[in-house]
Amino acid sequence: MTLPFLNRTLKTEGTQLPIQYKFxxxxxxxxxxxxxxxxxxxxVGGKGKNIWDYWYEKEPNRFFENVGPETTSDFYHRYKEDIRLMKxxxxxxxxxxxxxxxxIPGGRGEINQEAVQxxxxxxxxLIQNGIEPFVNLFHFDMPLExxxxxxxxxxxxxDLYxxxxxxAFRLFGDRVKKWFTFNEPVVPVEGGYLYDFHYPNVVDFKRAAQVAYHTMIAHAKAVRSFRQSNTGGKIGIILNLTPSYPRSRHPADLKASHIADLFFNRSFLDPAVLGEYPRDLIEILSEHGILPVTQPGDSELLQAGKIDLLGVNYYQPRRVKAKEHLPNPYGPFxxxxxxxxxxxxxRKMNPYRGWEIYEKGIYDIMMNLKKNYGNIESFISENGMGVQNEERFIRDGEVQDDYRIEFVREHLKWLHKAIADGCNAxxxxxxxxMDNWSWTNAYKNRYGLFRVDLGTLKRTPKKSARWMKEVARNNGF
Structure with a gap:
């Protein structure tokens, strides 16, 4: 299937632009x-419930416009159409x-053959359409049981993970050669055990620390099993790395940014790439009596779980300063x-998401990986812009999402510079x-190259779809 929308060439002032940023x-x-x-x-198809199915049944009011995961974009039935559009x-x-x-409905026991199919x-x-599958094993969706x-x-x-x-390696490893254990493992920790925006809605740092630690133990066990499987390929993890920029070079602001970096970046980045936790993070947790329970042999296991490939999700920076007031000693740590x-x-903002847009952050992340993490093989695994009520921008049946084109283009410029400066991206x-369901935000903010009509589920390309096609075709812009 060829879309006439995608056959139009994006031009500026009637002239095809030369390729300035070649990848x-x-x-x-x-x-x-x-x-x-x-x-x-x-x-459908023998699937068991996960925590999102359950939470939506229990508290649909926590989801934007009460839209839950039962329908979403229906890739389950429309994957052939969607993969053709990807091509x-x-x-x-x-x-x-x-x-x-x-x-594996319930998380243990029999394999669901409908799911295998x-x-x-x-x-x-994907392979028949010249698209290599990158497969991630866990994206926030714990089996309910x-x-x-x-x-x-x-x-x-x-062990069950x-x-x-x-x-998964046994069933699909003959064709899948890029595997990832977890996507953004810090998010279930923050959302589910600290800040109450994911189920199970707990606020308890000690439990959060245990969840984070066991996630990395599970990761290391999966990496070990992957290497024992001898299926070939590479295994990694997807981390949302958010640079922590201090307000100033004052020592108090620098210390604040260092600790923020420890909690939100290095707590997963260091064990995944270096095979060990930062000493100063361990000291902070120890001082406050919230170190997770460990077992003999865990240090060796984490060393064996070092990754081949790192996916980097980047959307926004974190900017921090020294505390203005002492924390409430009676409040939760x-x-x-x-x-x-x-x-x-x-600062430049995406007002719909409430996030700062700081394109240079992508460069700073990559240079940090080069300097401090052995210049590990990496790629930008997520980057994008969510906008509410995009129907405002429809002209002649097409969403004119120039804001998305600008967002991607400016981030790609900094990624290009990082590669030119020796980063292994x-x-x-x-x-x-395509627009997809986004946890409690449901379809509030649209991120896709293709618009999804929630009534008909029809996919319609946005202007950015044509732009991305040209970028991929030219391997640059």
Whole structure:
């Protein structure tokens, strides 16, 4: 299927622009999404419930306009159409996740053969269209039965996850050569155990620390099993790295940014890439009596779990300053005990999401990986701009999302500079290919290259889809 929208060439003043920013040969152009956010079919094909299915049933009011994960964009039934559209927009790679509760309902026991068939079909369809599948194993979607047992707080769940990973490698590893254990593992920690924006809505730093630690133990076990499987390829993790910029060079502001970096970046980045936790993070947790429970042999396990490939999700910076006031000693211990947020004067904002737009952050992340993390092979695994009420910008049936084109273009310029300065960056994945369901925000902010009509589920390309096709075709812009 060829779309007439995508056959129009973007031009400026009637002249095709020369390629100023050329990317390395075989650069990965594509997009990313997750099972819960696009599959739909929440109660179809033998799928078990995950925590999102349950939370939506329990508290639909927590979800924007009461839209839950049961329908979403219906990739489960429309994957062939969607993959053809990916090909049309120049994708040569695509990251998606397997739903643990679809593949192994309940998180343990029998494999769901309908799920095996579905994921086989998706992988084969991608390959037939010249798109390499990048497969992530866990994207916030704990099987409900395992959450009842304590979720990532329980060490046993790390063994069940390892078994799930082994089955995925066995079933799909003959064709999938890029694997990822977790997407943004800090988010379930923050959302579920600190700040109450994910289920199970706990506010308890000690439990949060245990969840974070067991997540990395599960990661290391999966990496170990992947290497033992001898299926070939590479395994990594996807981290949302958010640079922590201090308000000033004053020692108190610098200390605040260092601690923010420890909590929100290095707590996962260091064990994933270096195989060990930062000493100063351990000292802070120890001082406040909130170190997680560990077992003998864990240090060796974490060393064995060092990754081959790092995905970097980047949307916004974190700006911090020294505390203005001492924390309430009777309140729950929080990362915010050590810093306050700082709003830089004159900052550029995405007002719909409430996030600062700071394109240079992508360069700073990559240079940090080069300097402090062995210049590990990496790629931008998510970057994108969510905008509310995009129908305001429809002209002649097409969303004129020049704001998205500008956002992507300016980030790509800094990624290009990072590569020119020696960073080992292999690709760029947009969040996301088509408008998808976004956790409690549902469809409030639209991120896609393609607009999804929630009534008909019709996919319609936006102006950015044509622009991205040209970028991929020219391997630059």
């Amino acid at each position: 390395p040969e075989n650069f990965w152009w594509g997009s990313a999404t997750s099972a819960t956010q696009i599959e739909g079919a929440a109660n 049309e927009t120049g994708h040569n790679t695509f990251r998606f996740s397997i739903s643990w509760s679809r593949l 579905f994921y086989n079909n998706v992988i084969d369809e 395992l959450q009842y047992e304590g979720g990532w707080e329980k060490r046993e769940v790390t 390892e078994n799930y990973a082994k089955e 929080m990362p915010d005990w050590f810093f306050d947020s700082y709003e830089m004067p004159g 292999k690709g760029y994945h947009l969040w996301t290919f």
